């Protein structure tokens with residue numbers, strides 16, 4: 265595959281939620297290409313459709329009309345089983361919430377994608393500890409997830425996202441709930457993965473600074489890509 | 502996800518809400534405990550009956566009567582036919598009688614080895630060493646029968662000595678010191694003849710018979726004694742009556758298959774005879790017992806059905822609680838089928854633990870109950886195991902409970918499997 269051909273591309277994506285009176289169109293015709301190894305920030309106001317777009321690109325949901333292609337293949341035509349395998353093997357996820365199982369150990373939480381993939385116990389453990397080492401959380405492996413601090417939880421979540429050595433990491437507000445120092449630490453982690461391992465990053469964020477560190481920024485406004493966003497004069501979120 | 506991981510995950514998830522899981526398991530426990538006890542009771546009683554029927558021996562004997570008579574006859578009242586002979590039986594009723602010509606006719610059926618009259622004999626009293634008279638009934642001994650004995654030997658139909666077995670509760674009443682003191686002694690029986698005159702017959706005691714379902718009342722008398730009682734009670738009766746029999750005992754090959762026995766019965770039916778094995782006669786009794794046990798079992802199954810709603814409820818709550826977790830697993834590529842399997846496994850595990858504990862406790866309770874019952878109010882029925890738990894039925898019960906649990910788990914598991922990852926992840 266030539267370096268320039270997109271790993272993911274969206275064409276005229278429209279996403280409508282609900283039926284009848286309660287109908288709401290969250291995305292109104294979005295097209296974009298994501299190249300391998302690049303980092304993209306999706307920014308915009310709350311409710312503008314950022315998470316919706318990310319979910320569609322991550323093949324977690326299907327557009328109402330339009331197509332999402334992965335490696336040139338129309339994902340809408342792929343069977344569910346193939347999509348599951350794709351997500352399991354090629355994608356890493358950081359959601360807007362932690363989604364950690366508080367009662368289970370940090371290690372157990374981190375190895376979940378490998379468990380789903382059917383990797384054996386010993387191999388899972390080895391890779392789990394390796395991923396925790398990358399986010400400097402090795403010493404917390406045996407602790408219960410609920411006992412971690414907010415920043416530690418987010419690092420555990422990132423360890424979980426990279427444990428399957430993904431090609432693309434989707435991160436929804438990875439620094440949203442964190443103080444700026446911890447946020448910076450998480451940011452560095454992500455961009456290190458991008459630079460060193462060539463992992464493609466698709467980051468949804470409100471944070472202008474985080475967005476600026478990405479190769480490209482996509483501004484979403486009311487469900488469409490805003491090509492000429494007005495600069496936000498001194499407004500920080 | 503590999504099956505072993507599904508299993509351990511389901512097992513771990515089960516105890517995430519300990520109280521709820523425990524309560525559900527208790528509900529299943531109650532159902533399977535009850536079912537184990539009722540079915541143990543059923544097995545215990547019917548195997549006891551089978552053993553008693555086995556004691557009867559006579560597996561190779563058909564009781565032959567003219568059609569339209571005898572226990573279990575289904576043909577209703579018969580029109581009176583003056584041409585047909587009747588006999589005055591010991592019971593004082595008149596029935597169509599069988600004669601020596603019937604014996605010849607029945608003997609001619611191929612497969613029938615021998616035919617003997619079934620004498621109905623009546624004794625007035627029995628008297629032993631202490632001279633006190635007690636009522637007693639006589640029970641002609643069928644060769645090959647293994648009467649349950651407290652002591653001594655079976656009587657023999659092949660000797661000319663008049664022999665009898667003494668029912669165990671007559672031992673002290675007649676003045677014998679103990680069971681052992683009975684063997685080899687003799688008793689006197691009172692018999693009234695056709696003219697109303699009382700005679701005395703002496704019988705040698707070969708042993709002491711236990712109480713059982715099939716030999717509860719009468720003392721077993723060997724053929725020589727039976728013949729003598731019959732001869733005595735027939736004195737003074739017209740010849741036409743004495744050579745009439747209420748029933749005949751027809752012997753066939755002891756190895757005959759059920760099919761061959763049915764064929765024999767059909768052949769006899771064609772000739773105008775109703776033939777039943779001893780098992781057939783016990784069959785009705787057994788059917789009643791089985792009916793009662795079936796009703797008890799049905800109650801236990803109802804308890805299990807109630808418990809299954811507990812399973813549904815528990816798992817629905819788990820699915821609800823774990824919505825986000827399910828969403829996450831689906832996002833990470835876990836298929837709906839595996840999610841279904843995960844929750845079904847949890848349901849089956851609930852069933853497994855509930856039934857395991859139920860079956861285990863029932864078995865302990867059963868053993869204790871057996872001990873109490875057989876040493877107190879049912880101690881006169883030796884060999885009775887009121888509650889019996891064959892491993893096969895224990896496994897069947899556990900299988901049934903786990904099957905019910907699996908079915909109960911389908912609804913929650915389907916719900917979990919159908920959840921869209923996005924809706925689950927957005928769930929608050």
Ligand SMILES: Nc1ncnc2c1ncn2[C@@H]1O[C@H](COP(=O)(O)OP(=O)(O)OP(=O)(O)O)[C@@H](O)[C@H]1O
Nearest residue numbers: 281282288290308309310311312313314315316317
């Ligand atoms: N399942 C749904 N049913 C109906 N409306 C929905 C649904 N999911 C999202 N929406 C709507 O779609 C719009 C876009 O939602 P989305 O979550 O993509 O916003 P967002 O840009 O990620 O916002 P935020 O920054 O607050 O996370 C919102 O107005 C939301 O109410």
Ligand SMILES: [Mg+2]
Nearest residue numbers: 314315360436
């Ligand atoms: Mg969002």
